[in-house]
Amino acid sequence: MLAPLNPADPGFARDPYPYYAHLRSRGPAVRVPLANGTHAWLVTGHRQAREVLADPRFSNVPPQGAGRPKQDSPAQRARGCLARHMLNSDAPDHTRLRRLTTAAFTPRRVDALRPRIERLTDGLLTELSGRLAREGTADLVDHFAFPLPVLVIGEVLGVPEVDRADLRTWTYRVGSPADALEDGAADDAWTRLHAYFTELIATKRDAPGDDLFSTLVHDADEGGLDDGELLAMAFLLLFAGYETTMNLLASAALLLLTHPQELADAQQGGPGHWAAVTEEVLRHASPLEGTTWRRTTEAVDLGGGTVVPAGASVLVVLAAAGRDPEYFPDPDAFRPARHRSGGERPAPHLAFGHGPHFCLGSRLARLEAAVALPRLFAALPDLRLAADPETLPYRPGLLVRGPRTLPVRSG
Ligand code: HEM
Numbered sequence: 001m002l003a004p005l006n007p008a009d010p011g012f013a014r015d016p017y018p019y020y021a022h023l024r025s026r027g028p029a030v031r032v033p034l035a036n037g038t039h040a041w042l043v044t045g046h047r048q049a050r051e052v053l054a055d056p057r058f059s060n061v062p063p064q065g066a067g068r069p070k071q072d073s074p075a076q077r078a079r080g081c082l083a084r085h086m087l088n089s090d091a092p093d094h095t096r097l098r099r100l101t102t103a104a105f106t107p108r109r110v111d112a113l114r115p116r117i118e119r120l121t122d123g124l125l126t127e128l129s130g131r132l133a134r135e136g137t138a139d140l141v142d143h144f145a146f147p148l149p150v151l152v153i154g155e156v157l158g159v160p161e162v163d164r165a166d167l168r169t170w171t172y173r174v175g176s177p178a179d180a181l182e183d184g185a186a187d188d189a190w191t192r193l194h195a196y197f198t199e200l201i202a203t204k205r206d207a208p209g210d211d212l213f214s215t216l217v218h219d220a221d222e223g224g225l226d227d228g229e230l231l232a233m234a235f236l237l238l239f240a241g242y243e244t245t246m247n248l249l250a251s252a253a254l255l256l257l258t259h260p261q262e263l264a265d266a267q268q269g270g271p272g273h274w275a276a277v278t279e280e281v282l283r284h285a286s287p288l289e290g291t292t293w294r295r296t297t298e299a300v301d302l303g304g305g306t307v308v309p310a311g312a313s314v315l316v317v318l319a320a321a322g323r324d325p326e327y328f329p330d331p332d333a334f335r336p337a338r339h340r341s342g343g344e345r346p347a348p349h350l351a352f353g354h355g356p357h358f359c360l361g362s363r364l365a366r367l368e369a370a371v372a373l374p375r376l377f378a379a380l381p382d383l384r385l386a387a388d389p390e391t392l393p394y395r396p397g398l399l400v401r402g403p404r405t406l407p408v409r410s411g
Pocket of ligand 1: 086237357362
């Protein structure tokens with residue numbers, strides 16, 4: 001019998017890997033009791049993760065009633081809107097939404113964001129250096145890893161510069177743990193985001209900009225997304241794009257600060273070495289611990305005597321798939337060299353998912369890391385951790401993983 005899994009346990013949040021290794025040794029999918037009294041099937045092997053994510057019998061549509069607003073308040077309605085996005089849909093709905101969005105997210109459009117991402121990064125680094133000089137320490141999550149992705153999504157959505165500070169504040173509030181804010185602050189932020197995005201769509205319709213979101217709004221007028229879908233898309237881009245990238249940047253900074261030789265190699269090696277660092281961070285510290293929940297539409301035989309019954313909740317644990325020793329020798333070691341040309345040529349990691357819902361923003365996320373990481377360590381060559389890495393708090397839960405704070409000092 002497995003003991004109930006408590007995703008809120010700080011020890012588990014910081015280091016869930018031994019538990020996942022144990023599950024992997026028990027079979028392709030294991031039914032795990034959760035501390036809230038429910039059960040879930042967890043998939044921890046690399047091969048099985050790919051199979052499940054490509055299999056249409058594992059549906060992304062939440063069960064009827066899930067995610068519906070419990071009371072009819074503006075904040076609950078805003079949350080309800082978000083639930084209509086494409087990550088919560090299956091083919092053929094998903095195929096249509098995905099096709100329309102992919103048309104806006106072309107590699108050329110994403111790559112064209114580079115100079116703006118460089119400018120935003122440099123702006124944040126100037127502020128961060130000033131803060132370090134004034135105060136001696138700073139939190140790299142609050143002052144770098146969090147604001148950069150939010151500002152970049154602001155570019156994608158075409159949010160005018162004057163409104164970026166608001167976007168940052170509201171996003172911070174809706175993403176904060178409930179006990180970290182004063183009463184009503186999170187609800188207020190949800191309502192404001194909802195009103196803001198509604199107005200943004202109307203503005204883009206009247207006066208499209210050169211941002212990706214304007215392309216989507218324009219395509220909507222040509223028979224694409226309806227207004228509700230556009231609103232859900234704005235929320236999805238914000239939420240899919242910020243916390244994930246924030247965790248990538250924060251975990252990368254932490255791993256490099258605790259592996260000085262790997263940092264020195266990247267600094268001497270140039271862009272190819274930095275790209276290998278990013279891939280290794282994605283594998284070793286998957287920013288999404290699990291995918292979104294899947295639900296079986298019928299009983300599925302995964303082999304090895306494991307049959308997942310119909311109607312079961314299934315979580316593909318990407319963090320565990322990245323540490324599968326069958327695919328990644330010495331899986332717990334942080335070793336960017338395995339991704340360099342002439343390296344081990346490991347299997348592709350699954351940090352961006354697999355199959356029809358494969359991350360739409362992977363190119364953008366990699367671009368952000370390619371700009372942000374070398375610039376961070378060039379601007380602050382004497383950056384040091386100002387806390388014991390073993391005591392850093394991690395986000396609780398099974399969906400996202402990354403340090404909540406990363407205190408640093410310079411010199
Ligand atoms: C390091 C950063 C990121 C990681 C690790 C990541 C990871 C993922 C994963 C694993 C999925 C699939 C989830 C599932 O199957 O349940 C996904 C989907 C998605 N991601 Fe990302 N993501 C990142 C950044 C971004 C960015 C920057 C954007 C957009 C601006 C974005 C937009 C999306 C969207 C729209 C989907 C849904 C695709 C669909 O349903 O077809 N992501 N992401």
